[in-house]
Amino acid sequence: MDSPSDARSRILDAAEELFAGGGYDATPTARIAAVAGVPKGLVFHYFPRKIDVLVSLVDERTLVTEEDPEPGDPARALSTLARRLPLTASPSMRRILFREADTHRSVKDRIHGLNSELIRRARFALELALPGGRGDAARLEAAAATFAAVLLYQESIAHLTGHTIDADVVADLIATALFG
Amino acid sequence: MDSPSDARSRILDAAEELFAGGGYDATPTARIAAVAGVPKGLVFHYFPRKIDVLVSLVDERTLVTEEDPEPGDPARALSTLARRLPLTASPSMRRILFREADTHRSVKDRIHGLNSELIRRARFALELALPGGRGDAARLEAAAATFAAVLLYQESIAHLTGHTIDADVVADLIATALFG
Amino acid sequence: MDSPSDARSRILDAAEELFAGGGYDATPTARIAAVAGVPKGLVFHYFPRKIDVLVSLVDERTLVTEEDPEPGDPARALSTLARRLPLTASPSMRRILFREADTHRSVKDRIHGLNSELIRRARFALELALPGGRGDAARLEAAAATFAAVLLYQESIAHLTGHTIDADVVADLIATALFG
Amino acid sequence: MDSPSDARSRILDAAEELFAGGGYDATPTARIAAVAGVPKGLVFHYFPRKIDVLVSLVDERTLVTEEDPEPGDPARALSTLARRLPLTASPSMRRILFREADTHRSVKDRIHGLNSELIRRARFALELALPGGRGDAARLEAAAATFAAVLLYQESIAHLTGHTIDADVVADLIATALFG
DNA sequence: AATGAATGAGGATTCATTCAT
DNA sequence: GATGAATGAATCCTCATTCAT
Numbered sequence: 001m002d003s004p005s006d007a008r009s010r011i012l013d014a015a016e017e018l019f020a021g022g023g024y025d026a027t028p029t030a031r032i033a034a035v036a037g038v039p040k041g042l043v044f045h046y047f048p049r050k051i052d053v054l055v056s057l058v059d060e061r062t063l064v065t066e067e068d069p070e071p072g073d074p075a076r077a078l079s080t081l082a083r084r085l086p087l088t089a090s091p092s093m094r095r096i097l098f099r100e101a102d103t104h105r106s107v108k109d110r111i112h113g114l115n116s117e118l119i120r121r122a123r124f125a126l127e128l129a130l131p132g133g134r135g136d137a138a139r140l141e142a143a144a145a146t147f148a149a150v151l152l153y154q155e156s157i158a159h160l161t162g163h164t165i166d167a168d169v170v171a172d173l174i175a176t177a178l179f180g
Numbered sequence: 181m182d183s184p185s186d187a188r189s190r191i192l193d194a195a196e197e198l199f200a201g202g203g204y205d206a207t208p209t210a211r212i213a214a215v216a217g218v219p220k221g222l223v224f225h226y227f228p229r230k231i232d233v234l235v236s237l238v239d240e241r242t243l244v245t246e247e248d249p250e251p252g253d254p255a256r257a258l259s260t261l262a263r264r265l266p267l268t269a270s271p272s273m274r275r276i277l278f279r280e281a282d283t284h285r286s287v288k289d290r291i292h293g294l295n296s297e298l299i300r301r302a303r304f305a306l307e308l309a310l311p312g313g314r315g316d317a318a319r320l321e322a323a324a325a326t327f328a329a330v331l332l333y334q335e336s337i338a339h340l341t342g343h344t345i346d347a348d349v350v351a352d353l354i355a356t357a358l359f360g
Numbered sequence: 361m362d363s364p365s366d367a368r369s370r371i372l373d374a375a376e377e378l379f380a381g382g383g384y385d386a387t388p389t390a391r392i393a394a395v396a397g398v399p400k401g402l403v404f405h406y407f408p409r410k411i412d413v414l415v416s417l418v419d420e421r422t423l424v425t426e427e428d429p430e431p432g433d434p435a436r437a438l439s440t441l442a443r444r445l446p447l448t449a450s451p452s453m454r455r456i457l458f459r460e461a462d463t464h465r466s467v468k469d470r471i472h473g474l475n476s477e478l479i480r481r482a483r484f485a486l487e488l489a490l491p492g493g494r495g496d497a498a499r500l501e502a503a504a505a506t507f508a509a510v511l512l513y514q515e516s517i518a519h520l521t522g523h524t525i526d527a528d529v530v531a532d533l534i535a536t537a538l539f540g
Numbered sequence: 541m542d543s544p545s546d547a548r549s550r551i552l553d554a555a556e557e558l559f560a561g562g563g564y565d566a567t568p569t570a571r572i573a574a575v576a577g578v579p580k581g582l583v584f585h586y587f588p589r590k591i592d593v594l595v596s597l598v599d600e601r602t603l604v605t606e607e608d609p610e611p612g613d614p615a616r617a618l619s620t621l622a623r624r625l626p627l628t629a630s631p632s633m634r635r636i637l638f639r640e641a642d643t644h645r646s647v648k649d650r651i652h653g654l655n656s657e658l659i660r661r662a663r664f665a666l667e668l669a670l671p672g673g674r675g676d677a678a679r680l681e682a683a684a685a686t687f688a689a690v691l692l693y694q695e696s697i698a699h700l701t702g703h704t705i706d707a708d709v710v711a712d713l714i715a716t717a718l719f720g
Numbered sequence: 721a722a723t724g725a726a727t728g729a730g731g732a733t734t735c736a737t738t739c740a741t
Numbered sequence: 742g743a744t745g746a747a748t749g750a751a752t753c754c755t756c757a758t759t760c761a762t
Contacts, residue, residue, distance in 0.1 A: 153332075
């Protein structure tokens with residue numbers, strides 16, 4: 001009834017749900033199999049080691065996309081960046097990304113890539129708006145890094161503190177600081 | 181030879197080191213005992229359940245301090261906040277705090293308290309500088325939350341991305357945004 | 361592309377190599393298939409149970425040949441026996457024979473047959489040289505068994521100890537002992 | 541009730557019996573525990589890895605003893621060697637030694653040591669009887685190696701073929717061959 | 721005949737926790 | 742208090758074997 005890759009997908013679905021919920025270490029492979037509705041052995045058929053489930057999840061279900069923003073109003077450019085995060089990933093995948101950063105190199109690498117791309121784009125958006133590179137490089141760098149941090153951790157902040165940050169207002173704030 | 185509390189301290193020292201390094205789940209109590217140089221049984225003598233080691237660590241080795249800033253220049257007030265984080269905790273304890281936020285309620289509560297206090301103080305510092313509460317409440321809130329986020333996650337950012345953020349420059353940025 | 365029996369042969373080739381190397385128990389059927397370059401299912405197509413691979417190997421790739429020696433000089437007759445072992449089997453098959461003697465009856469039976477034939481021929485060669493069955497039967501029996509043991513285990517001895525035994529010298533020794 | 545090392549001994553007893561019977565690979569640790577009458581976990585308390593059971597068995601329950609034979613009649617000296625094997629080991633340990641030679645280096649090393657000592661002593665016994673080193677060195681070497689092989693493999697031969705070899709007769713044979 | 725996904729029993733190993741001394 | 746042997750549930754993983762296609 002199932003297509004061959006159907007079971008594999010269901011395993012990844014289950015793992016995504018469970019890793020996001022209880023964490024990698026706290027999730028037995030048997031639990032993954034049960035939630036996926038497949039026999040225990042099939043998990044190891046597709047993923048020889050448990051860690052391969054996590055690695056495959058990150059490999060296949062998060063994607064850091066590189067794209068340059070349009071020139072224009074810096075506050076709007078940052079807002080757009082916030083809305084179109086250069087990360088194709090479900091909310092659960094984003095939680096997994098941060099929680100399991102120390103579980104396997106590939107996870108940390110993906111976060112690193114994401115943060116770099118966020119900073120790169122924020123910096124680029126701000127530079128486009130600056131006439132002729134005027135202004136303080138350190139302040140621009142800090143502004144880009146700050147905005148990246150807000151975007152990167154907004155999910156985590158919300159999860160840990162219940163506090164949400166409005167990225168649009170932060171974008172406006174940063175634009176104001178740099179461009180008056 | 182050792183005083184009783186000496187062994188207890190050494191156990192907590194070892195746990196702090198190991199939890200920060202490999203995480204709570206990945207650290208066997210036997211390893212804690214070995215690193216602490218005490219017999220395995222003694223760990224359970226002082227901490228009946230493994231989770232008690234983590235809880236005690238957070239209870240005894242992180243402290244969210246409440247204190248109001250002096251009125252004055254907002255940028256300097258924020259910088260001071262950055263330098264005197266309302267958290268008495270070693271770098272490893274800070275890493276444990278974030279990594280194990282989902283391991284036990286008490287950890288998440290501590291982070292929550294820390295974030296609240298950070299926001300409260302940042303807000304207070306900015307309000308003191310604002311003549312009579314003038315200005316946009318939403319922007320002030322976002323500014324406080326942003327600064328708190330930068331402080332809260334700077335360690336994590338550095339660990340995950342190798343990128344450091346200069347809190348002083350961010351303080352200056354935020355002050356500029358709000359006060360021109 | 362391959363003829364059916366081609367695949368079957370390659371499976372046996374692979375099994376021979378792997379059983380000789382790591383032993384029967386330590387060799388997964390999947391490994392046999394991989395080394396043979398055939399899909400896993402095909403192994404079970406030809407050999408319904410894993411043990412059938414071993415049994416077929418012994419059945420088809422070892423052969424205890426029965427043949428009577430020429431009458432003549434006993435030392436030369438024994439030397440000839442050493443050189444023309446009544447066992448048609450590659451070195452790997454010989455190692456498998458001894459290592460897996462307890463894995464399946466058919467293996468032990470084959471060794472038993474080989475040993476019996478070795479003793480029978482050694483005895484026969486010595487009897488031919490003895491005028492009219494003179495001499496001590498027990499000594500003749502021990503001589504035959506000793507020579508058989510040397511031949512049977514020379515491979516094993518070399519493998520385990522690095523020590524080689526020159527069968528010709530042993531043949532001469534035994535002839536000297538019996539015939540002066 | 542049990543002395544601390546009592547359980548450990550019972551585990552080794554059980555392992556000795558089971559390894560001799562069915563072989564190392566075919567013996568689950570759970571079976572060892574059951575036969576020893578101890579809980580599964582205790583096996584791993586004393587022997588972190590299954591292979592450590594085998595290694596400990598060989599280390600502690602086989603001993604290759606070095607001792608020089610008395611000068612005298614060579615046939616009797618060899619017979620004495622046969623009766624006082626330079627190996628302190630139960631029959632089961634001897635079977636384990638040969639069967640598991642390829643399972644772990646330490647086993648093969650022990651056999652190697654045993655074989656060397658057997659050859660050394662047989663050679664020594666024969667040299668003592670030879671007036672002034674007269675005679676062919678190659679024949680003496682082959683004689684010693686042959687006798688060592690008979691002693692080394694008599695147990696294995698009996699097990700595999702049901703045929704027993706009388707070491708005394710072989711000793712006599714060899715003495716006759718060398719000394720007439 | 722050929723294939724590889726599917727299955728699940730079994731097995732090594734880990735580890736928190738207990739407890740007698 | 743202090744200790745390390747004892748316990749067994751839980752977990753990852755292996756692998757022979759089946760079976761639909």
